[in-house]
Amino acid sequence: MSAESITGTMKWVSTLSTRPSLEAAIEEVVQEAQALLQTTPDLGFVFISAAFASEYSRLMPLLREYLPNLPIIGCGGSGVIGMSQQAQARELEGEPALALTLASLPGVRVHPFHLEAEDLPDLDSPPDAWTRLIGVPATEQPHFVLLADPFSARVNDLLQGLDFAYPGAVKVGGLASGRSTNSSNGLFCNYRLYRQGTVGVALSGKLVLETIVAQGCRPIGQPFWVTEGERNILLGLEEQAGTSPMSRGGGALVSQKRTPLEVLQELIQSLTDEEQQLAQHSLFVGVAQNEFKQNLEQGDFLIRELLGVDPRVGAIAIGDRIRPGQRIQFHLRDAEASAEDLETLLERYQQLNTPSTTSPVGALMFTCVGRGESLYGESNFDSRLFSRYLPNVPLSGFFCNGEIGPVGGSTFLHGYTSVFGIFRQLHD
Template sequence: MADHMQWANALSTRPSLEAAVAEVVQRTVSLLTAPADLGLVFISSAFASEYSRVLPLLAEKLSVPVLIGCSGGGVIGTGASGQTQELEAEAALSLTLAHLPGVDLQVFHVVAEDLPDLDSPPDAWIDLIDVEPSAKPQFILLSSAFSSGINDLLQGLDFAYPGSVIVGGQASAGGLGGRLALFCNDTLYRDGTVGLALSGNIVLETIVAQGCKPIGEPLQVTKADRNIILEIDEKVPLVVLRDLIASLSEKERMLAQHSLFVGVAMDEFKLSLQQGDFLIRSILGVDPAGGAIAIGDLVRPGQRLQFHLRDAQASADDLKFLLERYQQQGSPSAAAALMFSCVGRGEGLYGKPNFDSELFNSYLPAIPVGGFFCGGEIGPVGGRTFLHGYTSVFGICREMAGD
């Protein structure tokens, strides 16, 4: 009988860390019929004073060759009822275990100072990660929110490992001045990025739900300087924007006052642009005199963009659209998913708990989901990897088809 990958997840809300660890280990181990090769642990910031005890407590109960994890403003996992739960602002611990035959695992921890500069050849990045591009690795990255050099790391990995899929998130502290934890095997780190490269018999597919809906039509940047849009369709950007807002419904106009974003098209050659083709970025400010608009990313002439609005309805519709598209692609059966959701989503956005995970489970039922609420989410748009905000990134794991 062929040995197949197996995944299991358990979530505990026991207020005692010992009890929570015992519960998640017992439940996940009992669900697997073969030894675990990988563990992923996510712990809520309610346990912040006890982060240093997590790995020793796990080591007492669990033997797993590779373990990564981090702290989050909330955690996501399978409760005792068998339902996926998103627990924000309360003590919770989520453990995912995976038995991965035919998969090579390589973990690493890098700090910003270790990163090659962006003019370096691919070899400098390959030496850092110690995995050959020919292995076609998939990456899971967990980084600290500050000075981790995550944007440079994403750019470097995209450059050195073309075609590799990268997902993950930034550990969140839950409150200002809160402490972060990154776990890597038996070590607790406070900064940098913990990464896992998976190669061999594993496919990682992504859904990156940025939670926005487009308004108006796609436009072209005709003049730009760094992150400042100086001309759109050869017109003053602010004038174009005012005309667009004037054409909206009353409800949309109200929304545009505080929830207006810009989507930058990632594929220069795609003719009909739709959701998922845009990288959503914040509007940082406008120059009332010259009418220029500054956004939270670099822009260049020739790029296409479209203004977007974000609210609970747009976020729900966007995730639904992407899940339907994923389902229509008829992917072979998924074994598990990892969910990296922004602390700005969840109950604060939807007014009720478990919204994104329930929607996900309605399209992909009965697979274990584990993850956390991030300070920034990592996932691809248009074939390149970015750090997002207000996004839910799902990494869907399965075996390779047809072998």
């Protein structure tokens, strides 16, 4: 099912209800959204609290009575994010809440879809196998919002395939949350409830989708070249100094090679007492995604878990594949680092948008269940910071079991991250 509106100005509204009755919550968000939008919507997003999990099957039939024939996707979450009647973003965790976004998207083709894991092509398949699956040609240059079940979707394969078939496309989204079994998660697409797979929407035409991917970490020490690695095991590191050791001819400079454990132990000794305490449980490895950038900054790294060490050979295992020639840097994560990371990225985004740039009309927020009040000790932290830098931009979303967003031109599944998808109208 596709929809395309032809002329006019893009408009985006977000509403939120905390009423414990599902019928009352739906009536409230729909009436408020329609009053704010004041035109026919072309797309809807709905995020429903897991407190309503026993009533997921009733959501779509009730919504359809108010909004028939609307392309719509959504999912359940342990918490939801939406705009209060005071036009302030709120993050509601562990309590009944329903968020609805309606968007009028002139000049945009809207293509919702649902995929089961068994539908996905083999990763050796050509790009057109993926474009046939989605139903949108690569020539349309679509962007994607993806909402997936954490237990059944094969999300990493899906992201790899979409990056292959649609290399210029932006993909954002998250994994449904709120229950520990796949029988209780809810995905919604075009008035149907799904318990497995992925729902999504491809958006192409007069639309720009930009991202902020705040992984909540700050770098410590300095970057190192990987001189030796096997699968997800770091075996050798060398201090970064100019070009990669792999490009100097003859491979790595063995005389300068150090074991990752030696590097890590030296780094730990250089930290403050507070940082050393933090490193015992919140130490991560950032893998640089740009092979050519000399001066690496926050946002240039894909953050992965440090899984363990092997003292016999000085090796370190991380939560991703690694290869010689890549650069890594150790990172720490806590509330202060998360706040600093997001603010740095928001400032950078604000600086890149000149007065001639079209203003954002709306945004989606996909944030980890490990952030929010449990991380910051207060509610609405990330959404409030976002609104400080991008005021008057309607925001909605949910708390995820994993967040989808790009780093360095490729799309990844993250943890402990806040991903923002920011929508702007594209003019000729």
